[in-house]
Amino acid sequence: MKNNIVVELKDVCFSYTNISVLESINITIKEKDFLSIIGPNGGGKTTILKIILGLLEPNKGMVYVFNASAKKARKHIGYLPQHISFDFDFPISVQEVVLMGRLGKRGIGRKFTETDVSVCMQVLEKVGMQKYKNSELGKLSGGQRQRVFIARALSTEPRLLLLDEPVSSVDTQWQQAFYELLHDLNKEITIVLVTHDISVVSTYIDKIACLNKKLYYHGSKKEGMHKISEMYECPVQLITHTPTHDPSGESDK
């Protein structure tokens, strides 16, 4: 048994119609890793998360998550997407959003239990949003909404947390608290964080992977920082100066 391997991608290739996005990716993510996938826009970061979630099927290669197929392992994954588009007047409260994370634990026709509600309150407290539990989601600021979606990912009580640009719209003060929260969570669960912001890498993360179609580096942060400076000619340098928001509004491919 490969006990402590959480995610294993073997020679994974992926393309959207004719545009190749990932080329023979091999990566192994171990239990309690705190891995950051960095790379430029369009480098395949979001795609790799969607492959791990089984939302996309690779054209080639094998994907194992918790020694099973990606689709089967989904229930152990907490996911924060990069963009969630919804109408600001959609009738849903913060607590209802977070409860979505509990849907898989309650079958069709079953009501949410007290446990579900208390788990939601705990995760809302973790992201500092408990006092907004009855607020309408559309009335919150972008950063507050992102914190609610982080709480939703946590409410699934995941063994693996996939975060796609989690700090793109939260303020710096909360960013600090957020990384401390992740550090705390990392004692129990594996975390994969996708970012194009290289500044966070040095402080909180123990492993990094540089991705731009191909996997340029995967390993410990210490060596990685050397490599990054060496690779400043590689796409990594590009990302340090890209704006936080993709002006075209398109999601990463």
Next chain:
Amino acid sequence: MIELLHYEFMRNAFFAAVLVGIACGIVGAFVVIKKIVFISGGITHAAFGGIGLGYLLNINPVLTAIPFSLFSAIAIGILSKKTKISEDSAIGIIWSVGMALGILFISLSPGYAPDLFGYLFGSILTVPTSDIIMMLVLDIIIIVTVLLLYKELHALSFDEEFSMIVGVPTKTLYLILLCLVALSIIVLIRVVGIILVIALLTIPATIAKQFTSNLKNLVALSTLTAVVSSIIGLWLSYIFDLPSGATIVLLLAFVFIISTGIRKFMIPKV
């Protein structure tokens, strides 16, 4: 108005108005938040094929419209999700093919097609008791399904991808939602007619959505709006001898304008 209920046709019309209000209030809330208004329009028009088939086979057209609209609901759902055809193209195809079949069936059926206009434009005063019973059964199916799947339907409408990740069978659920739309259309056809069904699936929920940001309240409020408007519309159409479907729709449009004004200038959301 009460003494009018002594007449059987008026009692039936009253029950029809209530049953219509319930179906379109509940399903309309999901149609509006999930933004499937035009899919619903497509299913409605495709149901005309079923009406035509009823004429051809010489059975109650509302009965033949049930499998027809369910089938077109599933066809639109599958065409748009499983193939590369875009959703609005799928709507266009199903919409027109259904209508074409209806026209063909009617032209093939012997003789003259009586009360065809009733199915196209609605005729609440001629709803027979057998149709009332069928509408009641469909309403019960709708209510029970929504009660059972409420939290999943809410989640599906908000964020399909996340719902799928946490294990909700989103594709099946989406088809179920479209089937609920199809059933509510059957309930509505007799009263407002194919052409005007979409108004009842849209306007009451849109009015209600202005006053609440809670889905349960939205469903309750849109049902209430639809039931009250249908009854008042029925009464107005009887008194002034107007077509019932058009009267109900125009009344709803009037309420929509007034409520938008009230919402904008007077009361906050609850």
